[in-house]
Amino acid sequence: MMRFDRFVEEALYGPQGFYTQGGKAGENAGDFITSPETSTLFGECIATYLDQVWQELDRPDPFIVIEAGSGCGTLCRDIFLSVQECSSALRYVMVERSEVQRDEAFAIVAATCFLEAEEAPLTAVKDLPTGPFTGVVLANELLDNLPPRVVQKTRTGWSELYVNNGREEWQPAPPNAQNMASLLVPNAPPGTCLPLHLKAAVWVTRALNLLDRGRVLDYGLQQTKDFVERPFGEWIRTYNQQHRAGNPYAEPGSRDITCDIAFDQLPGFPQIVAQRDWLLSQGLHAMTEWARGQWHDSAVAPDSGALGARAVLQEAAALTDREGLGAFLVAEWRVGE
Ligand SMILES: C[S@@+](CC[C@H](N)C(=O)[O-])C[C@H]1O[C@@H](n2cnc3c(N)ncnc32)[C@H](O)[C@@H]1O
Structure with a gap:
């Protein structure tokens, strides 16, 4: 029996995990579509944003941009092809946990955007580097792939989701998870299911601590109270080869498992705007x-x-x-x- 977040961690990033085996975003060979895979316009807009932030930060050189969960490098490629003012100062770090995608992304971006790969102001690494630096940390659809814990309101408190031989099993939640859920949604009716985004909150804290000055930008967020009316199967979704892939517990590693993110569980006070x-x-x-x-x-x-x-x-x-x-x-x- 595994706690849900540990089960998902293994199913996505374990030795036979979905991303370890090469699962990825993309229209043709990919498993699901994201904004950078929808259009190069997305990267062009982020490039405009980076030029603007560079000016606002008094033109730092180097200007470090870290893209976390960079996947197959599409956004990085489109940014390099579109940035203008900050281009000579730009040093880009792709952070991608999947080795397959990391290598593929570096090769594609270096070949598409630079004459000599060795001269590309680009690195691809597995985890966030150490700071502090001046620049931007950005991520598109990363947080929703950081496995949440899941709790459910009962008549007497909260229970927590485990996976046992491919089936859901609910156990009494430990006190810290009970407290967190009660604080987030004090009047939740019995049956309410919530994600607890501890890993996503830690990731945002790490990203914020990397910067002495700059911005952290992320996408795809909601609020915890928005989950109360929604069934579990609506906000935990699975994908494979461009289709919803049903049961998240079946054949671990065969499908992406993604969870909507509640931004009120993340640290700090971000500005929130519709994409x-x-x-x-x-x-x-x-x-x-x-x-x-x-x-x-x-x-x-x-x-x-x-x-x-x-x-x-x-x-x-x-x-x-x-x-x-x-x-x-x-x-x-x-x-x-
Ligand atoms: C949904 S995909 C998004 C890919 C790309 N950003 C896009 O929008 O097309 C999430 C990616 O984040 C990667 N990932 C998950 N956890 C990570 C972590 N802690 N650090 C870096 N990459 C991570 C996964 O391997 C996967 O490639």
Whole structure:
């Protein structure tokens, strides 16, 4: 019998784990779609943000950008292809736990963005480096892959989820988990299930402690109270080869297991904005206005430029969809200001 978070840890990152074996984001060979895999516009907006933060931090050189959970390197590639003002100071660190993806990502980014791999201001490492430094720590859909503990309200307190031979088993939760759950949602009705994001909170603390000045940026967040009405199977999801993959306990290692994140369980006081609004404010609005004009002018006899403009409009719509990626939340922590 394993506590749920330990079961997921093994199923994702153990020797036969989903990510250890090469599970990844991506439209063609991947298992699920993320914003960087949806469109290069996402990386272009982050590049605009990095240029702006670099100016706000008085142009530090080096300007360290750490991308955690960098997967197959798509976001890193798009950032290197788009950054402008900060490009000569930029030193980029991809942090990826999966060795397969780490090696693949380094090779792809170095080959796509630089003439000589040795000259790329880029490293790929397994864990966060040591600080302090001035720069940005960013992550897209990392926290939801840091396994939570799961508790359920009973008539007398809280029980905790374990996995026993592929089946759920609920045991009385230890006092610290009971206290945490009661503080987060004091009036939860019996039957309420909650994630406890201890690993995600530790990760954010480590990221914040890395910086003397800078920003930490993460995506895909909610609030603990939003979980009360939602069944467990809605906020813990599994994916494999672009499909929802059902039971999280079946055939450990065969599927991604991901959990919505409650930002009120994370440390500090981040600014929270919907991804849609955040991207529009980081240049996406201007890009779509330009593309709309291009398409409008040549839609009758579209040339390749017009078709490119139409693709921009379609991809921007996917990234800002209020029912989809656009509804994700972006959290930004500011350090040293
Ligand atoms: C959902 S994928 C997101 C990949 C990419 N950021 C994207 O948006 O397409 C999460 C990634 O985080 C990696 N990961 C999980 N825990 C990590 C950790 N503690 N440090 C670095 N990477 C981690 C996983 O191996 C996986 O590649």
